[in-house]
Amino acid sequence: MTLQPFNIGGLSRQTGVNIETIRYYEKIGLLPPPTRSQGGFRQYEDRHLQWLRFIRRGRDLGFSIDSIRALLTLAERPDAPCEGADRMVALHLDEVERKIADLTLLRDELRAMKNCCGQVVAQCQIIGSLTAPGAAQQDTI
Amino acid sequence: MTLQPFNIGGLSRQTGVNIETIRYYEKIGLLPPPTRSQGGFRQYEDRHLQWLRFIRRGRDLGFSIDSIRALLTLAERPDAPCEGADRMVALHLDEVERKIADLTLLRDELRAMKNCCGQVVAQCQIIGSLTAPGAAQQDTI
DNA sequence: ATGGACCCTGGAGCCACTACAGAGTCAACG
Protein backbone atom coordinates (compact mmCIF):
# COMPACT_ATOMS: atom_id res chain seq x y z
CA MET A 1 0.00 0.00 0.00
CA THR A 2 2.54 2.56 -1.06
CA LEU A 3 0.87 5.93 -1.34
CA GLN A 4 3.70 7.96 -2.76
CA PRO A 5 5.18 7.18 -6.15
CA PHE A 6 8.61 5.58 -6.04
CA ASN A 7 11.73 5.53 -8.14
CA ILE A 8 13.01 2.69 -10.26
CA GLY A 9 15.28 1.59 -7.42
CA GLY A 10 12.28 1.15 -5.14
CA LEU A 11 10.41 -0.83 -7.76
CA SER A 12 13.48 -2.97 -8.24
CA ARG A 13 13.78 -3.69 -4.52
CA GLN A 14 10.09 -4.48 -4.18
CA THR A 15 10.03 -6.94 -7.07
CA GLY A 16 13.55 -8.33 -7.21
CA VAL A 17 13.76 -7.25 -10.83
CA ASN A 18 16.99 -5.61 -11.93
CA ILE A 19 16.85 -1.89 -12.72
CA GLU A 20 18.28 -2.45 -16.17
CA THR A 21 15.69 -5.13 -16.76
CA ILE A 22 12.86 -2.83 -15.75
CA ARG A 23 14.02 -0.25 -18.28
CA TYR A 24 14.35 -3.04 -20.84
CA TYR A 25 10.76 -4.15 -20.20
CA GLU A 26 9.59 -0.61 -20.74
CA LYS A 27 11.57 -0.33 -23.95
CA ILE A 28 10.02 -3.46 -25.44
CA GLY A 29 6.58 -2.34 -24.37
CA LEU A 30 6.04 -4.95 -21.68
CA LEU A 31 5.76 -2.51 -18.81
CA PRO A 32 3.76 0.71 -19.36
CA PRO A 33 5.90 3.84 -19.11
CA PRO A 34 5.38 5.72 -15.85
CA THR A 35 5.18 9.46 -15.40
CA ARG A 36 8.41 11.34 -14.90
CA SER A 37 9.66 13.78 -12.32
CA GLN A 38 10.73 17.24 -13.39
CA GLY A 39 14.26 15.98 -13.70
CA GLY A 40 13.21 12.97 -15.76
CA PHE A 41 13.17 10.26 -13.09
CA ARG A 42 10.61 7.51 -13.57
CA GLN A 43 7.85 7.65 -10.94
CA TYR A 44 6.05 4.38 -10.38
CA GLU A 45 2.79 3.64 -8.64
CA ASP A 46 1.19 0.53 -7.23
CA ARG A 47 -0.22 -0.55 -10.56
CA HIS A 48 3.31 -0.82 -11.91
CA LEU A 49 4.23 -2.93 -8.93
CA GLN A 50 1.36 -5.31 -9.67
CA TRP A 51 2.15 -5.39 -13.35
CA LEU A 52 5.84 -6.08 -12.82
CA ARG A 53 5.15 -8.77 -10.24
CA PHE A 54 2.93 -10.48 -12.78
CA ILE A 55 5.74 -10.35 -15.31
CA ARG A 56 8.28 -11.55 -12.80
CA ARG A 57 6.13 -14.46 -11.78
CA GLY A 58 5.60 -15.41 -15.40
CA ARG A 59 9.33 -15.33 -16.08
CA ASP A 60 9.98 -17.40 -12.98
CA LEU A 61 7.55 -19.95 -14.36
CA GLY A 62 9.59 -19.98 -17.56
CA PHE A 63 7.14 -18.21 -19.87
CA SER A 64 8.63 -16.29 -22.78
CA ILE A 65 8.23 -12.54 -23.02
CA ASP A 66 5.72 -13.03 -25.81
CA SER A 67 3.64 -15.40 -23.73
CA ILE A 68 3.64 -12.98 -20.85
CA ARG A 69 2.55 -10.24 -23.18
CA ALA A 70 -0.40 -12.39 -24.20
CA LEU A 71 -1.23 -13.28 -20.61
CA LEU A 72 -1.12 -9.62 -19.61
CA THR A 73 -3.48 -8.73 -22.41
CA LEU A 74 -5.83 -11.43 -21.13
CA ALA A 75 -5.53 -10.31 -17.53
CA GLU A 76 -6.73 -6.88 -18.54
CA ARG A 77 -10.01 -8.22 -19.87
CA PRO A 78 -11.80 -9.90 -16.94
CA ASP A 79 -14.80 -10.93 -19.00
CA ALA A 80 -12.87 -12.58 -21.83
CA PRO A 81 -12.92 -16.39 -22.01
CA CYS A 82 -9.80 -17.93 -20.58
CA GLU A 83 -9.21 -20.85 -22.96
CA GLY A 84 -6.24 -18.91 -24.31
CA ALA A 85 -4.51 -18.93 -20.95
CA ASP A 86 -5.32 -22.59 -20.49
CA ARG A 87 -3.80 -23.48 -23.84
CA MET A 88 -0.66 -21.52 -23.13
CA VAL A 89 -0.11 -23.21 -19.82
CA ALA A 90 -0.69 -26.63 -21.38
CA LEU A 91 1.83 -25.93 -24.14
CA HIS A 92 4.38 -24.65 -21.71
CA LEU A 93 3.86 -27.61 -19.43
CA ASP A 94 4.52 -29.95 -22.36
CA GLU A 95 7.72 -28.13 -23.06
CA VAL A 96 8.88 -28.28 -19.47
CA GLU A 97 8.10 -31.98 -19.30
CA ARG A 98 10.05 -32.61 -22.47
CA LYS A 99 12.96 -30.66 -21.07
CA ILE A 100 12.93 -32.67 -17.86
CA ALA A 101 12.92 -35.91 -19.82
CA ASP A 102 15.87 -34.75 -21.93
CA LEU A 103 17.84 -33.64 -18.92
CA THR A 104 17.14 -36.88 -17.12
CA LEU A 105 18.63 -38.86 -19.98
CA LEU A 106 21.57 -36.50 -19.94
CA ARG A 107 22.02 -36.93 -16.24
CA ASP A 108 22.10 -40.69 -16.57
CA GLU A 109 24.72 -40.49 -19.29
CA LEU A 110 26.84 -38.14 -17.24
CA ARG A 111 26.55 -40.38 -14.21
CA ALA A 112 27.66 -43.32 -16.30
CA MET A 113 30.74 -41.50 -17.51
CA LYS A 114 31.77 -40.21 -14.10
CA ASN A 115 34.67 -41.63 -12.11
CA CYS A 116 36.75 -42.31 -15.14
CA CYS A 117 38.94 -44.63 -13.01
CA GLY A 118 41.84 -44.59 -15.45
CA GLN A 119 44.56 -42.23 -14.41
CA VAL A 120 45.58 -40.82 -17.74
CA VAL A 121 43.57 -39.58 -20.67
CA ALA A 122 44.41 -42.62 -22.78
CA GLN A 123 42.33 -44.82 -20.45
CA CYS A 124 39.81 -42.18 -19.54
CA GLN A 125 36.22 -43.25 -19.83
CA ILE A 126 35.08 -39.67 -20.19
CA ILE A 127 37.23 -38.84 -23.16
CA GLY A 128 36.47 -42.28 -24.54
CA SER A 129 32.75 -41.86 -24.39
CA LEU A 130 32.97 -38.49 -26.05
CA THR A 131 35.09 -39.96 -28.80
CA ALA A 132 32.78 -42.92 -29.40
CA PRO A 133 29.43 -42.73 -27.66
CA GLY A 134 28.42 -45.82 -25.74
CA ALA A 135 31.95 -47.15 -25.51
CA ALA A 136 34.78 -46.49 -23.10
CA GLN A 137 38.47 -47.27 -23.12
CA GLN A 138 38.89 -46.01 -26.66
CA ASP A 139 41.94 -44.45 -28.22
CA THR A 140 41.96 -40.70 -28.11
CA ILE A 141 41.15 -38.97 -31.30
CA MET B 1 36.69 -44.77 -43.80
CA THR B 2 36.44 -41.99 -46.32
CA LEU B 3 39.61 -41.84 -48.37
CA GLN B 4 38.94 -38.75 -50.38
CA PRO B 5 38.51 -35.40 -48.72
CA PHE B 6 34.97 -34.09 -48.63
CA ASN B 7 33.23 -30.76 -48.71
CA ILE B 8 31.49 -29.02 -45.87
CA GLY B 9 28.18 -30.46 -47.01
CA GLY B 10 29.52 -33.98 -46.64
CA LEU B 11 30.87 -33.22 -43.19
CA SER B 12 27.52 -31.75 -42.25
CA ARG B 13 25.62 -34.84 -43.42
CA GLN B 14 28.00 -37.22 -41.64
CA THR B 15 27.78 -35.42 -38.30
CA GLY B 16 24.37 -33.82 -38.31
CA VAL B 17 25.97 -30.46 -37.67
CA ASN B 18 24.66 -27.52 -39.65
CA ILE B 19 26.96 -26.08 -42.31
CA GLU B 20 26.73 -22.62 -40.78
CA THR B 21 27.60 -24.07 -37.42
CA ILE B 22 30.67 -25.83 -38.80
CA ARG B 23 31.94 -22.56 -40.21
CA TYR B 24 31.15 -20.92 -36.89
CA TYR B 25 33.18 -23.55 -35.01
CA GLU B 26 36.10 -22.89 -37.32
CA LYS B 27 35.80 -19.15 -36.80
CA ILE B 28 35.93 -19.44 -33.02
CA GLY B 29 38.84 -21.85 -33.23
CA LEU B 30 37.00 -24.95 -32.07
CA LEU B 31 37.46 -26.91 -35.29
CA PRO B 32 40.88 -26.74 -37.00
CA PRO B 33 40.73 -25.10 -40.44
CA PRO B 34 40.95 -27.62 -43.28
CA THR B 35 42.90 -27.24 -46.50
CA ARG B 36 41.15 -25.54 -49.38
CA SER B 37 40.52 -26.44 -52.99
CA GLN B 38 41.84 -24.20 -55.73
CA GLY B 39 38.50 -22.45 -55.78
CA GLY B 40 38.47 -21.96 -52.02
CA PHE B 41 36.19 -24.84 -50.94
CA ARG B 42 36.98 -26.40 -47.56
CA GLN B 43 38.31 -29.96 -47.89
CA TYR B 44 37.85 -32.09 -44.81
CA GLU B 45 39.45 -35.38 -43.84
CA ASP B 46 38.62 -38.10 -41.36
CA ARG B 47 40.32 -36.34 -38.48
CA HIS B 48 37.87 -33.46 -38.89
CA LEU B 49 35.04 -35.93 -38.80
CA GLN B 50 36.33 -37.37 -35.50
CA TRP B 51 36.92 -33.93 -34.07
CA LEU B 52 33.50 -32.62 -35.01
CA ARG B 53 31.77 -35.75 -33.70
CA PHE B 54 33.51 -35.18 -30.39
CA ILE B 55 32.25 -31.60 -30.34
CA ARG B 56 28.76 -32.64 -31.32
CA ARG B 57 28.62 -35.27 -28.64
CA GLY B 58 29.82 -32.77 -26.07
CA ARG B 59 27.16 -30.28 -27.10
CA ASP B 60 24.50 -32.98 -26.99
CA LEU B 61 25.60 -33.65 -23.43
CA GLY B 62 25.11 -29.98 -22.71
CA PHE B 63 28.71 -28.92 -22.28
CA SER B 64 29.56 -25.33 -23.09
CA ILE B 65 31.86 -24.47 -25.96
CA ASP B 66 34.56 -23.57 -23.45
CA SER B 67 34.27 -26.92 -21.69
CA ILE B 68 34.49 -28.73 -24.98
CA ARG B 69 37.57 -26.74 -25.83
CA ALA B 70 39.15 -27.92 -22.59
CA LEU B 71 38.07 -31.52 -23.16
CA LEU B 72 39.50 -31.45 -26.67
CA THR B 73 42.81 -30.16 -25.36
CA LEU B 74 42.80 -33.03 -22.88
CA ALA B 75 41.87 -35.58 -25.52
CA GLU B 76 44.92 -34.60 -27.51
CA ARG B 77 47.31 -35.52 -24.68
CA PRO B 78 46.80 -39.23 -24.00
CA ASP B 79 49.38 -39.32 -21.20
CA ALA B 80 47.99 -36.38 -19.25
CA PRO B 81 46.15 -37.13 -16.00
CA CYS B 82 42.41 -37.03 -16.42
CA GLU B 83 41.28 -35.44 -13.16
CA GLY B 84 40.42 -32.34 -15.18
CA ALA B 85 37.87 -34.22 -17.22
CA ASP B 86 36.48 -35.85 -14.13
CA ARG B 87 36.02 -32.52 -12.42
CA MET B 88 34.31 -31.02 -15.45
CA VAL B 89 31.84 -33.85 -15.69
CA ALA B 90 31.09 -33.65 -11.98
CA LEU B 91 30.46 -29.91 -12.20
CA HIS B 92 28.26 -30.31 -15.21
CA LEU B 93 26.36 -33.12 -13.59
CA ASP B 94 25.66 -30.90 -10.59
CA GLU B 95 24.34 -28.24 -12.89
CA VAL B 96 22.08 -30.66 -14.75
CA GLU B 97 20.73 -32.03 -11.50
CA ARG B 98 19.99 -28.54 -10.25
CA LYS B 99 18.22 -27.75 -13.50
CA ILE B 100 16.10 -30.88 -13.24
CA ALA B 101 15.11 -29.98 -9.69
CA ASP B 102 14.16 -26.46 -10.76
CA LEU B 103 12.12 -27.67 -13.70
CA THR B 104 10.37 -30.26 -11.56
CA LEU B 105 9.18 -27.56 -9.17
CA LEU B 106 8.07 -25.55 -12.17
CA ARG B 107 6.21 -28.51 -13.61
CA ASP B 108 4.33 -29.02 -10.37
CA GLU B 109 3.29 -25.40 -10.25
CA LEU B 110 2.16 -25.47 -13.86
CA ARG B 111 0.18 -28.65 -13.22
CA ALA B 112 -1.49 -27.00 -10.26
CA MET B 113 -2.58 -24.01 -12.32
CA LYS B 114 -3.87 -26.02 -15.25
CA ASN B 115 -7.57 -26.49 -15.96
CA CYS B 116 -8.50 -23.07 -14.81
CA CYS B 117 -12.13 -24.27 -14.60
CA GLY B 118 -13.55 -20.76 -14.54
CA GLN B 119 -14.82 -19.68 -17.92
CA VAL B 120 -13.79 -16.09 -17.97
CA VAL B 121 -10.58 -14.39 -16.99
CA ALA B 122 -12.06 -12.92 -13.84
CA GLN B 123 -12.39 -16.42 -12.34
CA CYS B 124 -9.35 -17.85 -14.04
CA GLN B 125 -6.98 -19.67 -11.76
CA ILE B 126 -4.11 -19.15 -14.16
CA ILE B 127 -4.36 -15.41 -14.29
CA GLY B 128 -5.05 -15.44 -10.57
CA SER B 129 -1.98 -17.38 -9.67
CA LEU B 130 0.16 -15.10 -11.79
CA THR B 131 -1.30 -12.09 -10.10
CA ALA B 132 -0.84 -13.44 -6.60
CA PRO B 133 1.31 -16.55 -6.36
CA GLY B 134 -0.14 -19.36 -4.28
CA ALA B 135 -3.69 -18.02 -4.54
CA ALA B 136 -6.40 -18.41 -7.10
CA GLN B 137 -9.72 -16.67 -7.72
CA GLN B 138 -8.18 -13.25 -7.34
CA ASP B 139 -9.21 -10.05 -8.98
CA THR B 140 -7.35 -9.23 -12.13
CA ILE B 141 -4.68 -6.63 -11.86
C1' DA C 1 29.03 -24.32 -72.84
C1' DT C 2 25.60 -24.56 -69.51
C1' DG C 3 22.75 -25.54 -65.69
C1' DG C 4 22.04 -26.53 -61.16
C1' DA C 5 23.88 -27.94 -56.91
C1' DC C 6 27.06 -26.57 -54.02
C1' DC C 7 30.11 -23.27 -51.65
C1' DC C 8 32.26 -18.59 -50.25
C1' DT C 9 32.43 -14.12 -47.15
C1' DG C 10 30.71 -10.70 -44.18
C1' DG C 11 27.24 -9.02 -41.61
C1' DA C 12 22.80 -8.91 -39.19
C1' DG C 13 19.43 -11.08 -36.15
C1' DC C 14 17.72 -14.08 -32.35
C1' DC C 15 16.50 -14.16 -26.84
C1' DA C 16 16.47 -11.93 -22.53
C1' DC C 17 19.01 -9.62 -20.49
C1' DT C 18 23.55 -7.26 -18.46
C1' DA C 19 27.29 -3.90 -18.36
C1' DC C 20 29.16 0.34 -19.03
C1' DA C 21 30.30 5.42 -19.97
C1' DG C 22 29.31 9.88 -19.26
C1' DA C 23 26.14 12.92 -17.77
C1' DG C 24 22.28 14.73 -14.90
C1' DT C 25 19.08 14.79 -10.47
C1' DC C 26 17.67 14.51 -5.73
C1' DA C 27 17.63 15.10 -0.84
C1' DA C 28 19.98 15.47 3.46
C1' DC C 29 23.42 17.74 6.05
C1' DG C 30 26.26 21.59 7.48
Added chain:
DNA sequence: CGTTGACTCTGTAGTGGCTCCAGGGTCCAT
Protein backbone atom coordinates in the same frame (compact mmCIF):
# COMPACT_ATOMS: atom_id res chain seq x y z
C1' DC D 1 22.81 28.13 0.11
C1' DG D 2 26.33 24.79 -1.24
C1' DT D 3 28.16 20.37 -1.24
C1' DT D 4 28.16 15.58 -1.07
C1' DG D 5 26.99 11.12 -2.36
C1' DA D 6 23.42 8.08 -3.69
C1' DC D 7 20.60 7.63 -7.21
C1' DT D 8 19.03 7.95 -12.09
C1' DC D 9 19.20 9.07 -17.12
C1' DT D 10 20.30 7.72 -22.26
C1' DG D 11 22.47 5.10 -25.63
C1' DT D 12 25.37 1.55 -27.06
C1' DA D 13 27.67 -2.82 -26.94
C1' DG D 14 28.26 -7.41 -25.28
C1' DT D 15 26.75 -12.31 -23.84
C1' DG D 16 26.12 -17.69 -25.99
C1' DG D 17 25.49 -20.36 -29.60
C1' DC D 18 24.05 -20.32 -33.23
C1' DT D 19 20.98 -19.15 -37.73
C1' DC D 20 19.86 -16.64 -41.83
C1' DC D 21 20.68 -13.82 -45.67
C1' DA D 22 22.56 -11.34 -49.90
C1' DG D 23 25.43 -11.38 -53.48
C1' DG D 24 28.64 -13.60 -55.50
C1' DG D 25 31.95 -17.73 -56.98
C1' DT D 26 32.99 -23.00 -57.96
C1' DC D 27 32.33 -27.64 -59.46
C1' DC D 28 30.98 -31.23 -62.35
C1' DA D 29 27.79 -33.84 -65.27
C1' DT D 30 25.60 -33.33 -69.48
